[in-house]
Amino acid sequence: MTVDVLVIGGGNAALCAALMAREAGASVLLLEAAPREWRGGNSAHTRNLRCMHDAPQDVLTDAYPEEEFWQDLLKVTGGQTDEALARLTIRASSHCRDWMRGHGVHFQPSLSGTLHLSRTNAFFMGGGKALVNAYYRSAEKLGVQVRYSAPVDRLELQDGRFVAAFVGSERIAAKACVLAAGGFESNREWLREAWGQNARGEWPSDNFAIRGTRFNQGVLLRQLLQAGADTIGDPTQAHMVAIDARAPLYDGGICTRIDCVSLGVVVNREGRRFYDEGEDFWPKRYAIWGRLVAQQPGQVAYSVIDAKAAGRFMPPVFPGTRADTLPELAQKLGLDVPAFMQTLNGYNAACRVGRFDHTLLDDCHTEQLLPAKTHWARSIDKAPFYGYALKPGVTFTYLGLKTDETAAVSFGGVPSANLFVAGEMMAGNVLGKGYTAGVGMSIGTAFGRIAGVQAAQAAMKSGVHHAAA
Ligand SMILES: Cc1cc2nc3c(=O)[nH]c(=O)nc-3n(C[C@H](O)[C@H](O)[C@H](O)COP(=O)(O)OP(=O)(O)OC[C@H]3O[C@@H](n4cnc5c(N)ncnc54)[C@H](O)[C@@H]3O)c2cc1C
Known part of the structure; x- marks a missing residue:
């Protein structure tokens, strides 16, 4: 034919x-x-x-x-x-x-x-x-x-x-x-090749979810590279978002995104913060958080908010883990309670709250805290508290x-x-x-x-x- x-x-x-x-x-x-x-x-x-x-x-x-x-x-x-x-x-x-x-x-x-x-x-x-x-x-x-x-x-x-x-x-x-x-984002072997093994002996990409189809295996891309076609882009570059860790391996789509990062704090599995959650407006920052989480131990992190954040972000498809106290939340998330509380107490004490406005780069920020939270920093103190486990979700590859x-x-x-x-x-x-x-x-x-x-x-x-x- x-x-x-x-x-x-x-x-x-x-x-x-x-x-x-x-x-x-x-x-x-x-x-x-x-x-x-x-x-x-x-x-x-x-x-x-x-x-x-x-x-x-x-x-x-x-x-x-x-x-x-x-x-x-x-x-x-x-x-x-x-x-x-x-x-x-x-x-x-x-x-x-x-x-x-x-x-x-x-x-x-x-x-x-x-x-x-x-x-x-x-x-x-x-x-x-x-x-x-x-x-x-x-x-x-x-x-x-x-x-x-x-x-x-x-x-x-x-x-x-x-x-x-x-x-x-x-x-x-x-x-x-x-x-x-x-692209080749659904090809887990190729992702392993591109991301490699880290110093902790982990294959980070094994913990990535693919936000879209399972069928983009990059079979023809690979063949054409081998056949001498001219290429563009870096195989280690991928659009990656922090998504709900409960998302399926493929096809979770848009509703697994967690959009409350800038309203609270994010800690890794050791209970420590690792990046400024309030660096810029969320639409300009959501696509860097997949990579940030990918660099954390176990490729997992936890977005933590309190009752003040409710109604201020697009609700994810699955409800968060809910608790009446912060230690209870840490326990429910499987985190070390003293380490988590040290981070949260340190953060709460460092908040210098001005006029909170989530539509502006407001003046609510932390002082003498590393990493700083430069905007929308309000203490996390009003029950109920919520936590969302995050993992990296690959949208597409760039090669x-x-x-x-x-x-x-x-x-x-x-x-x-x-x-x-x-x-x-x-x-x-x-x-x-x-x-x-x-x-x-x-x-x-x-x-x-x-x-x-x-x-x-x-x-x-x-x-x-x-x-x-
Ligand atoms: C959750 C999510 C939300 C997104 N939202 C937006 C958005 O709102 N706006 C935007 O601009 N972009 C968005 N994107 C990015 C967007 O999806 C892509 O840029 C765009 O869809 C790419 O189109 P495409 O036709 O190249 O690839 P795809 O739509 O992925 O199509 C590739 C096709 O090739 C098929 N295929 C693969 N290998 C083979 C093979 N060997 N033989 C035969 N068929 C094969 C697959 O089955 C599939 O049908 C989003 C992506 C995701 C994952």
Whole structure:
């Protein structure tokens, strides 16, 4: 069987590519590793995409001009970004929503408590799950063939050209191919390799949970690295959040995040604080706490708050451990009570409370305490007390394939004529490190759409055009 365009992956980037290739007249086959009920990869867990706009637009307030978006990217990546590709993504984010609506995606204004994103981010009605469902419905209506439970094990390549893909022993040839199979965050062996063993003899990554799909094993990324494809990004970089330690190994999604860190203190399993919980606003800091917890013994920490914090953060899906006294809380959390009480008493005594305001970088801070808490420092003294055990939750990895404005995979600097890449598999070109909410979907949508068109054109150029089945 031969199609014009083979799309490998089943999330946002793959679906954007499949739809665009089909709209350009190519026959398209999409191979999704997951079974139908788990389709959609990490994209099914998302809530929004970041959009440039020069004036208020439907669900977006005020303006978010290109330059501001670019400066935000520059800041979070510390300059590890390709300006041309970043600007291409930013511009594409300003006009993709009409196309998305055309394929059944609906938007809604941001909900309260969603990190104040109403100006910059357009939220999907029904979340990412509804988005991928809409795209699958539209793809099937347009005649894209979709196969589930079809993990591609390897590619057949010849001189930088795609020839065929293998699902087990089945060989699937196509004139062009789009790779959109995500990062390698679900591959625990590879995470071990990237994170290594620490001085305590622990393999830290063994205690990480994967916030999204189990199917992003990085099989094709690995093969392409070995085949000499040009790469981008650091394998040890991953977007990592502190999540509820009770979260499942895979697919815990957004509701396992613990958002009360800045309202209390965080201690490690020895009962000691290790970082300034009030360094900056939570939306700017939540993504560093996964890594901070990963560096603690046992890769575990405990977020502790008192009754004053209640109602001031998005409630996690599971209730916290509750106690009427601090020693009782320490005991229930399995912590050494004297060590914990020494930390809490020291912290409480060091608080210099001014005018508490969680919406500002307020003047409530600690004095003569290491590490300091620089804002929102109030003593933890009002029962009931709550504690949440935290562990690192990996969102996605950054290592990917180097590409250009045509989304081509390149080998030794030479772009492939018929192999393209989109989404997390190439996001490192734009986002070398760090994160700004919603940009993953902006990158996947921009490059998925480009890759689809390019693959369709490459297929047409290569001769016989295969009509859609
Ligand atoms: C909990 C959570 C919340 C997030 N929230 C947001 C958000 O609100 N906004 C935002 O912009 N980003 C968010 N992200 C990041 C976002 O999910 C990614 O940037 C984006 O989904 C990447 O899209 P993708 O299509 O590249 O990958 P994915 O959506 O992960 O798709 C990869 C696909 O490839 C398939 N696959 C893997 N290997 C193979 C193989 N060998 N053969 C065939 N198929 C294969 C997988 O099954 C999957 O369908 C979030 C991530 C998580 C985990």
